[in-house]
Amino acid sequence: MAASPKLPAFDPADPLGIDDLLEPEDLAVRDTVRGWAADRVLPYVADWYEKGELPGIRELARELGSIGALGMSLEGYGCAGASAVQYGLACLELEAADSGIRSLVSVQGSLAMYAIHRFGSEEQKEAWLPRMAAGEVIGCFGLTEPDHGSDPANMRTRAKRDAGGDWVLNGRKMWITNGSVAGVAVVWAQTEEGIRGFVVPTDSAGFSAPEIKHKWSLRASVTSELVMDDVRLPADAVLPEVTGLRGPLSCLSHARYGIVWGSMGAARSSFEAAVEYAKSREQFGRPIGGFQLTQAKLADMAVELHKGILLAHHLGRRMDAGRLRPEQVSFGKLNNVREAIDICRTARTILGANGISLEYPVMRHATNLESVLTYEGTVEMHQLVLGKALTGLDAFR
Incomplete structure (x- = not known):
């Protein structure tokens, strides 16, 4: 044998x-x-x-x-x-x-x-x-509006052609990452032809991007409003190869894929901090990592963390093969961000009071993930995407 x-x-x-x-x-x-x-x-x-x-x-x-x-x-x-x-x-x-x-x-x-x-x-x-x-020019992406987040089809930003063929852009976009430091903005607007994308140099007259302050999440990030008051653009500023929501939604699907992986990075950092803390923090004469309740938490965190990484890897292989569907990206974002938040919160309980200190990464990751949970598709939107895929029935409207 x-x-x-x-x-x-x-x-x-x-x-x-x-x-x-x-x-x-x-x-x-x-x-x-x-x-x-x-x-x-x-x-x-x-x-x-x-x-x-x-x-x-x-x-x-x-x-x-x-x-x-x-x-x-x-x-x-x-x-x-x-x-x-x-x-x-x-x-x-x-x-x-x-x-x-x-x-x-x-x-x-x-x-x-x-x-x-x-x-x-x-x-x-x-x-x-x-x-x-090369990082010489930073870009931003203007889709979300103050009154239209999950319903971009009803955006109020408008672009109209004038008699000379130029476009004139008016509107507001909200919660735009990189906005205040961007050299170029891709802005989506209603036109007579449907929703179109525009490549907007941020030094254009009438364009401004005031930074949003007083955030308690994504604080190490530039978040802005985009304000467009009669921004005049040449005829060739429009993205020529797409009309309608298919354009911005396909971009969002690509970005959501990155979140499937990224959220597991925040979870891993918090998990690793909890493991190290549990091995060194002593109570009742021994490291807390030696107690059953702490080990149960760590085991459950590890299971969800590495299941999430395995899911991300599977979706990545599908994307590389040209077989990744938007519904599968929704599956990944819904699961991984939700589980990442739970891992961070559980890690915080292991660290006790130290879990709220910036000496450790846990609370920073937990508060950041509250934004990640919402942007590029809320929990509810991804649930409804999957619900429609599973039943064939559209519950959006």
Whole structure:
């Protein structure tokens, strides 16, 4: 009888052996982004969060461009052409540092750059994408409005042609990541032809982007309102290859995919903090990690964390194969963000009073994820997307 093969050692950091599914190139991307975040974000992010600012965002963007993290899954125009799995791994590592940093990258690459890359003219692509990929120009994505979040079909922003063929844009957009520091905005507006996207240089007359303050979530991130008062754009400012909600919704689906991975980064950071704390914090003469109730919490957290990473990996492989459906992205965002929040809250209970301190990452991640839960599709919207897919019945209206 042949001897049984020797089993690999159990790895508490990778209990399911998910790393075995990754190629050397995947691991290299992950390690590069993890190293950058450890050097350029983790030593400072608690102070940024406490002050409610992201200083040096333009320098950070250029550094992210230099490691190929901006528009990394796009082809050509200075983009890295990475796989969907590699992009997901990057999102996980960035959000393990802070959701605001991952949001900067997601909005740049998966919303603004993706819209131009997929729906723009060759002239628009050449004009903007190489500089955006390098981090020389920051982009933002204007869809959500003060009165229309989950119902973008009824947006009030309008673009009209004048007699000379130019477009005149009027409206307001709200909760726009990168808005105040962006050099270009992709803005969606109602036209006589339907909803269209416009590439708007932010130095255009009539365009302004006041920053939104007094946030208790995503504090290490630039969030803004976009104000457009008779912004005059040339005829070729419109994205020529799409009309209707298919344009912005396809961009959102691409960005939501990054959240499926990124939310697990926030969860991993909180879980790791809880494990280390449980091994060192003593009560009743022994580490609290040796008590059954604490071990039960850690086991449940590990199960949901690594199930979520495995789900993200599966969706990434489907995206790389051209088989990922929007409903499957909704599945991933709904599950992973919801579970990430629960992991953070459970980690906070293990840390006790220390869990609310910025000396540890847990409360910062928990409050950030409250925004991640809502943006790019609320829980209710993703539940209804799945409900419609499961029943064939539309409950939206």
